[in-house]
Amino acid sequence: MSTFLGMPALPVYGTGNLHASESFPKAAHRELGNAQLRANLGHATRTIRDKRLKMVAELPDWEQLRDAGSAIKESVMARLPELLEQFEENFTARGGVIHWARDAGEANAIVAGLIRDTGETEVVKVKSMATQEIGLNEYLEEQGITAFETDLAELIVQLDHDKPSHILVPAIHKNRTEIRDIFLREMPGADPQLTDDPAVLAMAARSHLRRKFLTAKVAVSGANFALADSGTLAVVESEGNGRMCLTLPETLITVMGVEKLLPTWQDLEVFMQLLPRSSTGERMNPYTSLWTGVTEGDGPQNMHLVLLDNGRSAALADEMGRSALHCIRCSACMNVCPVYERTGGHAYGSTYPGPIGAILSPLMTGIQAEENNSLPYASSLCGACYDACPVKINIPDILVHLRSVDVDSKRGTKKIPSQMDVGMKAASWAFSSGKRLALLEKGLPLGRLAAGPDKKITKLPGIAAGWTQSRDIPAPPSQSFRDWWAKEHRAPDAGSATPSQGGVSENSVSQNKEDQP
Amino acid sequence: MSAREEILGRIRTALKDNPEAPQIPRQYRETSGLDEAALIGLLADRLIDYKAQVSVVDAAEVPARIAELLAGARSYVVPAGIDAGWLSGPGHEPGGSRRHLDSTAAPLTVAELDGIDAVVTGSAVAVAETGTIILDGSANQGRRAISLVPDHHICVVKAADIAGILPEALRRIDGTRPLTMISGPSATSDIELERVEGVHGPRKLDVIIAR
Ligand code: SF4
Numbered sequence: 001m002s003t004f005l006g007m008p009a010l011p012v013y014g015t016g017n018l019h020a021s022e023s024f025p026k027a028a029h030r031e032l033g034n035a036q037l038r039a040n041l042g043h044a045t046r047t048i049r050d051k052r053l054k055m056v057a058e059l060p061d062w063e064q065l066r067d068a069g070s071a072i073k074e075s076v077m078a079r080l081p082e083l084l085e086q087f088e089e090n091f092t093a094r095g096g097v098i099h100w101a102r103d104a105g106e107a108n109a110i111v112a113g114l115i116r117d118t119g120e121t122e123v124v125k126v127k128s129m130a131t132q133e134i135g136l137n138e139y140l141e142e143q144g145i146t147a148f149e150t151d152l153a154e155l156i157v158q159l160d161h162d163k164p165s166h167i168l169v170p171a172i173h174k175n176r177t178e179i180r181d182i183f184l185r186e187m188p189g190a191d192p193q194l195t196d197d198p199a200v201l202a203m204a205a206r207s208h209l210r211r212k213f214l215t216a217k218v219a220v221s222g223a224n225f226a227l228a229d230s231g232t233l234a235v236v237e238s239e240g241n242g243r244m245c246l247t248l249p250e251t252l253i254t255v256m257g258v259e260k261l262l263p264t265w266q267d268l269e270v271f272m273q274l275l276p277r278s279s280t281g282e283r284m285n286p287y288t289s290l291w292t293g294v295t296e297g298d299g300p301q302n303m304h305l306v307l308l309d310n311g312r313s314a315a316l317a318d319e320m321g322r323s324a325l326h327c328i329r330c331s332a333c334m335n336v337c338p339v340y341e342r343t344g345g346h347a348y349g350s351t352y353p354g355p356i357g358a359i360l361s362p363l364m365t366g367i368q369a370e371e372n373n374s375l376p377y378a379s380s381l382c383g384a385c386y387d388a389c390p391v392k393i394n395i396p397d398i399l400v401h402l403r404s405v406d407v408d409s410k411r412g413t414k415k416i417p418s419q420m421d422v423g424m425k426a427a428s429w430a431f432s433s434g435k436r437l438a439l440l441e442k443g444l445p446l447g448r449l450a451a452g453p454d455k456k457i458t459k460l461p462g463i464a465a466g467w468t469q470s471r472d473i474p475a476p477p478s479q480s481f482r483d484w485w486a487k488e489h490r491a492p493d494a495g496s497a498t499p500s501q502g503g504v505s506e507n508s509v510s511q512n513k514e515d516q517p
Numbered sequence: 518m519s520a521r522e523e524i525l526g527r528i529r530t531a532l533k534d535n536p537e538a539p540q541i542p543r544q545y546r547e548t549s550g551l552d553e554a555a556l557i558g559l560l561a562d563r564l565i566d567y568k569a570q571v572s573v574v575d576a577a578e579v580p581a582r583i584a585e586l587l588a589g590a591r592s593y594v595v596p597a598g599i600d601a602g603w604l605s606g607p608g609h610e611p612g613g614s615r616r617h618l619d620s621t622a623a624p625l626t627v628a629e630l631d632g633i634d635a636v637v638t639g640s641a642v643a644v645a646e647t648g649t650i651i652l653d654g655s656a657n658q659g660r661r662a663i664s665l666v667p668d669h670h671i672c673v674v675k676a677a678d679i680a681g682i683l684p685e686a687l688r689r690i691d692g693t694r695p696l697t698m699i700s701g702p703s704a705t706s707d708i709e710l711e712r713v714e715g716v717h718g719p720r721k722l723d724v725i726i727a728r
Contacts (some may be wrong), residue, residue, distance in 0.1 A: 009530075010527060010530045010531055011531075012527060040709075043709075043710070044709075044710055047710050048710070060546070061544070061545040061546045064542070064543075064544040064545040064546075065545045067542050067544070068541055068542055068543055068544075068545055071539045071540070071541045071542055072541055074536075074538070074539050075538035075539055075541065077532075077536065078532065078536040078537060078538040078539075079538050080528050080532070081525050081528050081529050081532075084525065084528075085525075094693070099520075100519070100520040100521040100523075100524050101520060102520050102523060102524060106520065150717070151707070152705045152707040152708070152716060153707035156707070169706070169707060169710070171707055171708075172710075175709060176708055176709055179708055198708035198709060198711040198713050199713045201708055202705055202707075202708070202713040202715075202716050205716065206715075206716055206717060209717065210631075210717075213717065214627045214628065214631055214666075215627075227692065230692050230693050231693075232692055232693065238703070238704050238705060238706070239703055239704065239705050239716040239717050239718065240665065240703040240716060240717035240718020240719070241716065241717045243661065243665050243697065243717075243718060244665065244717055244718075247661040247662055247665060248627055248662060248665075258524065258528070265687070265692040266684075266687075266688075267541075268687060268692070269683050269684040269687045269688075270545070272683055272687075272698075273545075273683055276647075280706070282700075283563065283646070283647040283648065283700070284644075284647035284648065284649045284698070284700035285700065286567070286699065286700050286701050286702070286703060286704050286718070287697065287698065287699060287700075287703070287718060288696075288697070288698035289661075289696070289697055289698075290692065290695070290696040290697075290698075291695050291696075292692070292693040292694075292695075295654065295694075295695045296621065297621025297622070297624065297660065298621055298654060298660045298661055298662075298695055299660075299661060299662075299695055307524070309524045309527065309528075313524065313527035313528050313530075313531045314531070316528060316531035316532065317530070317531035319534055319536075322536075
């Protein structure tokens with residue numbers, strides 16, 4: 001294995017909003033306490049899931065489209081340097097300017113510099129994961145530049161000084177009354193009579209943003225796709241705010257991850273069928289804009305594209321995890337994920353929540369980074385995300401792979417046997433002899449005592465603590481199965497359990513039923 | 518080292534295992550095989566599903582239908598290259614003081630567009646299966662801004678321009694033109710997933726399918 005001379009050493013990890021500031025179990029525990037969030041999420045994910053299934057079932061060739069989509073993305077990754085150069089050549093030939101950014105800080109500085117060159121201090125923004133990832137809005141604010149989010153949900157989140165919790169419907173954790181209150185509090189000139197009818201709220205947002213759209217000189221966007229063979233960029237949206245930003249201002253600055261390429265125009269026919277149905281459960285999203293450089297007399301005449309690495313090359317270097325870069329950010333995996341449905345997006349810390357976030361964030365930051373090493377464990381490995389993914393990313397396999405990377409990275413740093421090691425040794429000692437087990441089972445009533453009157457143990461000590469952080473476990477029976485068996489089978493006259501044992505036998509009998517084959 | 522060289526270098530290093538680019542299996546449908554009547558029916562059905570209004574008329578009736586739809590508009594804009602016949606005949610005042618022409622050579626300002634009620638355009642291609650209309654900026658569709666800012670978009674789709682499925686449609690399009698794909702009026706579902714038509718784009722979309 002030879003490294004070319006002058007080649008940068010890998011991996012170089014990403015920066016920005018990819019890091020969790022606290023571990024997933026801790027954040028999840030807090031979010032689980034939010035009943036409103038859980039109710040909103042449950043409703044939302046169920047609704048989108050059902051719509052998606054219906055729309056997917058309409059296409060007789062859905063699986064063939066997935067196969068094509070998956071193979072196209074695999075070939076993009078294999079040919080990435082070549083495709084990037086081809087794209088750059090075509091984009092530049094049509095009047096666009098390309099900037100390369102190694103990480104979040106560099107991308108932010110480039111965008112701020114480009115805005116400063118225009119002399120403007122306000123920009124309108126199209127919802128974009130890439131700019132969210134690099135924390136662009138916050139950076140611009142520090143630089144004295146105000147960025148107005150124009151997607152309704154992003155606007156709600158921005159006005160409330162909150163963070164998005166879903167990549168498709170970022171304000172899904174808020175209900176209509178909360179949104180009305182936010183508008184009344186934060187939107188200059190909001191009608192005090194504002195009701196919480198979604199149509200009324202949408203119109204309030206319309207008039208709030210209208211002036212901005214019509215006067216903005218600079219817009220910032222992301223891109224859903226970039227076509228290498230023509231230098232074309234595409235943005236997929238619903239509200240028309242994207243079209244406003246992409247066509248009315250004089251200067252357009254787009255920030256895009258290097259992995260978003262598609263080799264040819266023809267490939268668009270695959271992804272424009274996969275994306276809307278997987279994400280919003282629609283046959284097609286209301287608006288898609290495609291532009292190839294500058295068109296004279298139509299749309300922005302200054303066109304910039306910031307190509308972002310920020311940990312993508314690190315993810316690419318992981319042969320097993322590489323396919324996480326195939327993601328087209330449809331959000332189907334989070335809508336089917338039982339863990340996401342309960343914890344919501346904030347628990348994942350990073351810009352990328354849900355199953356894809358659980359693999360993408362640690363791949364981009366390195367598994368050793370801060371609290372991201374807990375993310376690969378934020379899954380029951382049920383496989384629903386893999387089934388839903390339009391580009392067939394095998395998320396469960398990558399989760400398992402990352403868990404092993406995590407374990408490996410910790411090995412060697414710990415000389416003292418871990419609690420898990422001790423626990424496992426103790427278990428093998430106990431289970432290897434019936435006598436030892438019987439002795440241990442005498443301790444069961446103690447467990448009942450620990451459980452208290454509600455018959456639930458809410459906190460286990462030591463290594464098992466994590467397990468009870470977001471679950472309660474039922475109290476152990478006061479009598480072990482062995483004791484129960486011995487009593488039941490002692491003599492015919494001992495018969496069935498006496499009334500005084502009622503509560504007890506209920507517990508142990510139901511356990512017995514499950515234990516028996 | 519420049520950022521460009523460094524990033525490309527990192528990517529090459531990341532691919533040092535030389536992964537192979539697979540053959541792309543394209544077993545998905547590339548044509549629909551629907552006839553014109555079926556295409557019109559399917560497109561109309563999908564558009565109505567998106568809450569667009571649809572009228573299916575003979576080509577000769579297009580001007581009358583446009584005049585009818587424009588009756589309530591104080592002003593409207595058309596691209597300079599619009600099919601002249603669509604705006605003549607009964608119901609259309611010659612020249613029309615309500616009518617604004619727009620072209621890349623003589624573009625209306627955004628503020629002017631904001632004061633205009635409606636817009637009439639043609640279209641490049643439509644996709645029946647998804648209810649999608651594609652504008653490619655040719656002369657009878659005009660600049661992207663005119664179909665965006667006015668609140669009511671009246672769009673004429675010729676039956677011959679309807680494709681069954683997306684791959685058929687995209688193969689009829691020059692991908693390097695400024696393209697807008699429209700599937701229904703502007704919509705949002707951001708508040709409790711309740712669909713609201715019309716946020717920033719035109720709140721009303723009228724499609725006239727011309728046989
Ligand atoms: S991993 Fe797959 S399902 Fe999840 S957001 Fe990405 S493309 Fe969609």
